[in-house]
Amino acid sequence: MHYSWFYLKNSSDFDRFSHLHQNLHIKNTQFRRLKNNCFTHLNNMYIEL
Numbered sequence: 001m002h003y004s005w006f007y008l009k010n011s012s013d014f015d016r017f018s019h020l021h022q023n024l025h026i027k028n029t030q031f032r033r034l035k036n037n038c039f040t041h042l043n044n045m046y047i048e049l
Helices: 002-010 014-048
Strands: none
16 A cells, blocks of 8 residues: 555656556455465365365
8 A cells, every 4th residue: 555655646647546556456356366266276175185
C-alpha cells in the first residue's frame, strides 16, 4: 500500500493511478485464487498418499 500512496502523491495523473491500482487488485485476486487451488490440490495429493 505504501508505494501506491507514494505513486499517487508524486503523480498528477490520478486516472492512471486508479487504473493501475485496479489492475493490481485484479491480478492479486487471481493470484490468490490460483494459490488456493494449488494448496487444495497439494492437500488432496497428501491425503491420497
